[in-house]
Amino acid sequence: MCGIVGVVSNAPVNQLIYDALLLLQHRGQDAAGIVTQLERKFFMHKAKGMVRDVFRTRNMRALPGTVGLGQVRYPTAGNAYSEEEAQPFYVNAPFGLVLVHNGNLTNAQALRAELFTTDHRHINTDSDSEVLLNVLAHELERATRGVPLQVEDLFRAVAEVHKRVRGSYAVIAMIAGHGVLAFRDPYGIRPLSLGRGKDGTVMVASETVTLEGTGHVFERHVAPGEAVFIDLKGQVHARQCAENARLFPCIFEFVYLARPDSVLDGISVYQARLNLGEALAKRVVSTVPPNEIDVIIPIPESSRPSATQLAQLLGIPYREGFVKNRYVGRTFIMPGQGVRKKSVRQKLNVIASEFKGRNVMLVDDSIVRGTTSREIVQMARDAGAKKVYLASAAPPVRFPNVYGIDMPTATELVAHGRTVDEVREIIGCDALIYQEVEGMKRAIGSLNPKLDGFDASCFDGVYVTGDINPDDIARINEARIGQEDALEEDTSRLALPNAEV
Numbered sequence: 001m002c003g004i005v006g007v008v009s010n011a012p013v014n015q016l017i018y019d020a021l022l023l024l025q026h027r028g029q030d031a032a033g034i035v036t037q038l039e040r041k042f043f044m045h046k047a048k049g050m051v052r053d054v055f056r057t058r059n060m061r062a063l064p065g066t067v068g069l070g071q072v073r074y075p076t077a078g079n080a081y082s083e084e085e086a087q088p089f090y091v092n093a094p095f096g097l098v099l100v101h102n103g104n105l106t107n108a109q110a111l112r113a114e115l116f117t118t119d120h121r122h123i124n125t126d127s128d129s130e131v132l133l134n135v136l137a138h139e140l141e142r143a144t145r146g147v148p149l150q151v152e153d154l155f156r157a158v159a160e161v162h163k164r165v166r167g168s169y170a171v172i173a174m175i176a177g178h179g180v181l182a183f184r185d186p187y188g189i190r191p192l193s194l195g196r197g198k199d200g201t202v203m204v205a206s207e208t209v210t211l212e213g214t215g216h217v218f219e220r221h222v223a224p225g226e227a228v229f230i231d232l233k234g235q236v237h238a239r240q241c242a243e244n245a246r247l248f249p250c251i252f253e254f255v256y257l258a259r260p261d262s263v264l265d266g267i268s269v270y271q272a273r274l275n276l277g278e279a280l281a282k283r284v285v286s287t288v289p290p291n292e293i294d295v296i297i298p299i300p301e302s303s304r305p306s307a308t309q310l311a312q313l314l315g316i317p318y319r320e321g322f323v324k325n326r327y328v329g330r331t332f333i334m335p336g337q338g339v340r341k342k343s344v345r346q347k348l349n350v351i352a353s354e355f356k357g358r359n360v361m362l363v364d365d366s367i368v369r370g371t372t373s374r375e376i377v378q379m380a381r382d383a384g385a386k387k388v389y390l391a392s393a394a395p396p397v398r399f400p401n402v403y404g405i406d407m408p409t410a411t412e413l414v415a416h417g418r419t420v421d422e423v424r425e426i427i428g429c430d431a432l433i434y435q436e437v438e439g440m441k442r443a444i445g446s447l448n449p450k451l452d453g454f455d456a457s458c459f460d461g462v463y464v465t466g467d468i469n470p471d472d473i474a475r476i477n478e479a480r481i482g483q484e485d486a487l488e489e490d491t492s493r494l495a496l497p498n499a500e501v
Contacts, residue, residue: 001257001404002087002102003027003072004192005210006172006180008230009201014063016201016214017070021051023213024206026259027102028072031086035098036065040177042098046086067232069174071100074406085127091134094141095149096176101129102206103168103190104404106468109475111135111164132169136161149178151229155239158183158227162242166467168250168403168455170222172204179231180204186242187464188224189250189403189455191264194236195219202230207262221265223247248464251454252405254444255394256302256365266448270305273365275443276393277309280435284361287433288389290314294358297321299376300348306393307363316361321354321380344375356384366394367427367434368407370414374427390429395437396420399461400473407458410473
């Protein structure tokens with residue numbers, strides 16, 4: 001998952017893009033980058049790290065211009081340690097292109113070979129975003145055939161990109177001397193929204209909170225398969241460029257990834273999480289009698305809306321039992337020393353009075369590996385809880401995600417191939433309650449009946465692009481940044497200093 005933003009303005013955009021990236025920081029903490037354009041020249045700075053660490057005053061001064069792009073990266077493919085794989089990516093022809101991308105291409109390997117043998121283009125990194133940039137560049141070159149660029153050429157090029165590329169992609173590209181192009185994959189798996197400022201500035205960003213937080217008025221979501229071109233005068237041109245485009249957004253965006261104050265494809269993320277709590281209440285009642293639960297406690301942060309709704313509907317007190325240390329970052333790696341995993345206890349501290357002598361129900365947004373859940377349950381017991389029940393606002397995560405979320409391989413998923421009771425034994429709780437897949441889809445889908453469905457592949461194993469088989473999953477997993485040494489680095493949600501604000 002990544003966060004992307006593009007801006008066309010009549011004023012300098014460096015500070016605006018920086019502010020936008022801060023609002024997208026929850027979508028990626030590994031690397032950040034900004035590129036701006038002054039006349040026909042690009043100015044770029046990108047590096048590993050959080051936005052506040054990557055950009056200093058001297059870097060900001062070196063980013064002049066009134067048009068620009070930005071990205072925060074959480075790598076799911078390629079090399080997590082390579083500075084070169086931070087975005088944006090650049091190619092000099094045609095025109096001069098820079099691109100930022102949120103998503104994951106499922107046919108990147110085949111495209112890379114095709115680009116080399118047929119299109120005669122060189123890919124210098126393992127990043128699928130560089131592959132996507134070169135496909136776009138090649139199709140744009142074919143569409144223009146050496147003549148001046150027309151808006152129709154852009155739409156024709158994007159249509160060809162849709163025919164060649166598979167997977168999830170929300171893309172923003174800047175074309176030297178012309179403007180900003182944005183488009184989504186034909187299923188709209190990753191989000192993208194458009195807004196405008198009072199001064200005429202036009203912004204495209206992953207989440208609506210980015211628009212609102214920088215003083216822009218949300219206008220609409222970019223449709224699946226649609227391309228939007230913003231010229232240097234701020235005029236917006238749009239065209240549907242995909243055949244049979246359908247809206248199947250990633251349901252995990254609503255469960256965990258997006259900020260609660262965002263609206264994605266017409267659905268309030270906060271309301272979606274309230275609805276998940278309401279649906280979860282029915283599951284809890286059928287498993288644990290409410291009179292056996294003394295208190296409901298969320299596991300910070302994104303489970304709070306579901307937990308509050310659950311508590312209200314069941315008539316059980318809601319309490320904050322965990323305090324998150326927002327300043328626990330990544331572990332320093334010293335020479336000759338392996339990466340040390342940080343204990344959950346360094347990131348969360350219990351308020352013991354909320355646990356002692358009580359039957360507590362902990363609520364989490366989802367359970368992936370189960371290792372964090374197991375330690376949190378033990379923390380509750382150590383604080384004096386008589387019984388510890390655990391409720392997940394999402395169903396069991398049983399399948400890998402191939403569309404840009406760093407879901408582990410199937411063997412690392414605690415629910416893969418196991419019954420709920422087997423998972424309960426591993427985690428060590430007295431009862432484990434999961435949301436139902438169909439209940440989750442109804443709870444969120446009811447907020448926008450115009451949706452065609454969801455990508456819920458990590459829960460139901462149905463990959464909406466229709467081109468994924470076990471061999472593809474194995475190949476994509478090989479390209480994951482979750483290789484042995486990378487997995488030892490703690491990138492769980494609890495390790496992030498500001499996953500939610």
